[in-house]
Amino acid sequence: MKKIPLTARQxxxxxxxxxxxxxxxxxxxxxxxxLPRLVNQSIxxxxxxxxxxxxxxxxxYDLLTREEHHQIADGIEEARRRMAxxxxx
Amino acid sequence: xxxxxRKRAAAWLMSTYIDADAFVRWxxxxxDLAGFMAQRPDEPFAFPATVWQQxxxxxxxxxxxxxxxxxxxxxxVGGLPVMPFSRVQAARxxxxxxxxxxxxxxxxxxxxxxxxxxxxxxxxTFNREHFSRVPGLRRRHxxxx
Numbered sequence: 001m002k003k004i005p006l007t008a009r010q011x012x013x014x015x016x017x018x019x020x021x022x023x024x025x026x027x028x029x030x031x032x033x034x035l036p037r038l039v040n041q042s043i044x045x046x047x048x049x050x051x052x053x054x055x056x057x058x059x060x061y062d063l064l065t066r067e068e069h070h071q072i073a074d075g076i077e078e079a080r081r082r083m084a085x086x087x088x089x
Numbered sequence: 090x091x092x093x094x095r096k097r098a099a100a101w102l103m104s105t106y107i108d109a110d111a112f113v114r115w116x117x118x119x120x121d122l123a124g125f126m127a128q129r130p131d132e133p134f135a136f137p138a139t140v141w142q143q144x145x146x147x148x149x150x151x152x153x154x155x156x157x158x159x160x161x162x163x164x165x166v167g168g169l170p171v172m173p174f175s176r177v178q179a180a181r182x183x184x185x186x187x188x189x190x191x192x193x194x195x196x197x198x199x200x201x202x203x204x205x206x207x208x209x210x211x212x213x214t215f216n217r218e219h220f221s222r223v224p225g226l227r228r229r230h231x232x233x234x
Binding site for chain 2: 047083
């Protein structure tokens with residue numbers, strides 16, 4: 001079987017940075033992280049770790065009142081109910 | 090070769106995908122989602138595209154005069170990645186629906202399960218009734234794993 005080398009050279013910055021960050025987290029080389037991201041087609045999405053995600057949620061939570069948070073929950077549950085009624089037969 | 094890379098990618102990035110019911114519990118104050126994340130500081134977190142659809146549904150359903158503040162809130166929450174539902178995930182969802190036959194879990198949950206399985210991620214969910222029926226799906230919630 002013919003093998004073609006797959007290279008990570010000249011990758012765009014937007015692709016490199018999330019891979020680099022993820023590589024730091026996982027203590028692996030950025031190049032090894034970047035190639036799988038190409039395959040996964042998640043180029044536009046950056047990696048958000050649990051620490052960052054927690055800070056983001058806590059910061060944004062204070063924007064709304066308790067009642068408004070409940071209303072958001074109601075909206076999500078309504079969407080879930082509507083989508084749950086759709087079945088593949 | 091691409092298949093091998095995809096498998097290796099999953100091994101490097103053990104992501105946790107958040108189901109809508111986990112986020113609803115966070116909104117109602119019955120589950121400390123931020124605390125759960127903080128206890129796993131190095132793990133990547135993301136929403137499946139279908140869950141994101143459920144999260145932003147209210148934005149379009151609410152009256153415009155009261156939605157602006159909530160849109161800003163969801164824009165901030167949207168700082169978390171949203172994982173795509175594309176050809177591969179669609180095929181996996183169809184396969185799951187065919188394999189489960191009479192055991193139906195709903196269109197949305199098939200999509201969420203397929204996205205999680207294709208990306209070899211874990212699913213943070215409290216919905217055992219539906220997702221425990223999906224073979225090979227790794228579920229997580231507080232007290233699990």
